[in-house]
Amino acid sequence: xxxxxxxxxxxxxxxxxxxxxxxxxxxxxxxxxxxxxxxxxxxxxxxxxxxxxxxxxxxxxxxxxxxxxxxxxxxxxxxxxxxxxxxxxxxxxxxxxxxxxxxxxxxxxxxxxxxxxxxxxxxxxxx
Numbered sequence: 001x002x003x004x005x006x007x008x009x010x011x012x013x014x015x016x017x018x019x020x021x022x023x024x025x026x027x028x029x030x031x032x033x034x035x036x037x038x039x040x041x042x043x044x045x046x047x048x049x050x051x052x053x054x055x056x057x058x059x060x061x062x063x064x065x066x067x068x069x070x071x072x073x074x075x076x077x078x079x080x081x082x083x084x085x086x087x088x089x090x091x092x093x094x095x096x097x098x099x100x101x102x103x104x105x106x107x108x109x110x111x112x113x114x115x116x117x118x119x120x121x122x123x124x125x126x127x
Contacts, residue, residue: 021058042074
């Protein structure tokens with residue numbers, strides 16, 4: 001699976017260049033997510049604007065990233081999902097678990113709000 005990657009200090013945007021996230025490419029996504037997390041990325045935006053098909057293996061890879069980011073105190077945000085992908089998430093009853101937004105910018109905003117909240121909570125504990 002091919003990705004375009006935009007890394008910043010607070011988050012990484014991973015844009016898919018394939019139109020399908022299935023059992024053939026899901027292991028590549030898991031590997032890439034694991035690599036990013038091991039390199040210190042805590043927040044990831046998955047830009048899925050070009051992905052029009054996801055199967056159970058692809059959904060499993062997304063859930064893997066969600067759990068891994070959460071364990072590190074970060075967020076995994078799914079941005080720009082096609083209607084089919086949204087429907088799969090809804091049918092799987094994961095819409096309340098996953099952070100799904102309509103654009104990469106909304107994903108960045110959600111991550112920055114979460115980072116600000118963590119900083120404010122951290123400052124309250126130190127005083």
